[in-house]
Amino acid sequence: MTEFLTADRREVLARARELYTQKELAERLDYTAKQIGRWERGEVDVPAAIVPALQQVISDRAGYRDDHEADFTFIDLFAGIGGIRLGFEEAGGRCVFTSEWDKFAQKTYIENFGDDHGIHGDITKVDASEIPDHDVLLAGFPCQPFSLAGVSKKNALGRPHGFECTTQGTLFFDVQRIIAEKRPKAFLLENVKNLVSHDGGNTFRVIMEVLEKTLGYVVRPMVVDGRRFVPQHRQRILLVGFQQDVGFDWEKVLAKMPAVAEGPRLRSILHPEDGKEADVDDHRYIGADGKVQKKYTLTDRLWQYLQGYAEKHRQAGNGFGCSVVGPTDTSRTLSARYYKDGSEILISRGKRRNPRRLTPRECARLMGYPDTFRIPVSDTRAYKQFGNSVVVPLIAEVAAAMKPGIMHLVKGEPLQFELPQD
Incomplete structure (x- = not known):
């Protein structure tokens, strides 16, 4: 023996x-x-x-944890800087595979999560069979239109076709093929709110048909505003899917979340400028006087340009305008283009001073990242990364809401969708 x-x-x-x-x-x-x-x-x-x-x-394997220390496993696709991962780690999950093509996002990801299983770049070049088995698939995939031309041609020729023909060539296809190969117990897909209306509604229709009819999952989509958790109006669609109906109910989940109107205000994420944060990020954003560094204040030329541009569009009835906000306000949506002029979120410095941009640390806070989250890239890259990210506490709340269903399918635990009380 x-x-x-x-x-x-x-x-x-x-x-x-x-x-x-x-x-x-x-x-x-x-x-x-x-x-x-x-x-x-x-x-x-x-x-x-x-x-x-x-x-x-x-x-x-650095950072490896035994199975008994993790309640479930997950993979992180189109991972960005790991915002979705943070939420699911908080729920007790362990990441076993990561894919992110942008080298600067990879740098931030590795700085904060380590390189225990490496980061795979182009997911289109990864064979699904090479991906480790996992309980939950996470993906903040880009939104792309699906071509109907190929399907129409095959219909005309009388050839059989499947949804693969419709989604081939898009990044959603890679989500589709991995789910088909690995059959995770559950998934969370995140995208912009406009996914629903994208390409005249065709994109969302095809996605739902693939997930429900082709792959056989029970899918519950919902547009949720991150303003419930951070001082930012940020609507995103979240598609929660399970192998079978486990009773996941968005209305009950939303009822447990803070109301949109009761969300925090900008004072909760702004540097206090009273000297208490002088050492934050090794003085990268705060000067010796305890104030936000002058480089974040708009120059006279840029401020005059933005005001003039806004006025031009107001006269044309277009509604464009830079947004100047203060500590008691909530902001517009932080975008990946914030590094260009910061016009969607400018912090008031009083009537006699030009407004300023948010610092990258304030952007991190605006997305719900803890101050322990390291920012190893330039300001420009950091603005892009946080503008493309998710609201971390929102994802954590959704992960907690999904967990009973996940654990039921993974370990046969009884279903109990009541979220813990504070």
Whole structure:
């Protein structure tokens, strides 16, 4: 009798595969990915002699936590700087795979989460079978129109086709193929509110048909305003999906959240400028006098330009205008273009002084990131990254609301969708 029974060896292999792709594991064990695939499929027994090496690569993984320390696993697609990950880690999840193509976003992500399983760049070049098994798929995928031309042509020729033909060439297709291959128990997809009306409603219709009819998931979409948690009007659509109906009800979830009108005000995220934050971010944003550095205040030329541009559009009835706000206000939506002129959110400095932009730290707070979140990139890159991110406490609330359904499907726990009281 060998030291490790066949079932034990498969269990160790399964744990290793949660942390590494077949290719990564093959490189570390000096085997081929094809051979590892045969072990996983049960075509060949996992050699007993390889088990110690498997255990070693598991223990070598920086930041690795045993399964009993994580309630469920998830993958982070189109990860950005990890806002969705933060929310699901707070709910007890462990990330086992990350994909993000932008090298500057990767830098911020690694700075804050480490490089325990690496970051895969272009998800279109990742084979779905190479992605570790996971309980929950997370994706803030970009919004792209779907071409109907190919489908119409196949209809005319009498050829069969599936939704793959409709979504092929879009980044949603990559979400689709990974769900089809890995069959996670649940998913959360995040996008801009306009996804519903994009391309005359065709985009959203196709997405829902793929998720519900082709993939067979129960999907509950909802547009939610992040203003419930941060002083920013930020509406995003969240698509919550489960393998079966577990009773997830958005109305009950929203009823547990703070009311939009009762959300925080900008004073909660602005630098107090009273000297208490002099050491924040190593003086990167605050000067020796305790005040926000002058570089964030608009120049006379830019401020005059923005006022003139706004007036021109007001006279034309277009409604464009830069937005100057103060501590008791909430802001417009922070966008990825904020670095250009900051016009959508300018902080008042009084009637005699030009307004200023938010600092990157204030942008991080406006998105609900903790002050412990590190910003290793330039201001320009930071503005883009936070403008493209999610409202972290909102995601954390949704993750907590999804967790009963996740745990029911993962471990058979009884369904209980009452969120914990404060």
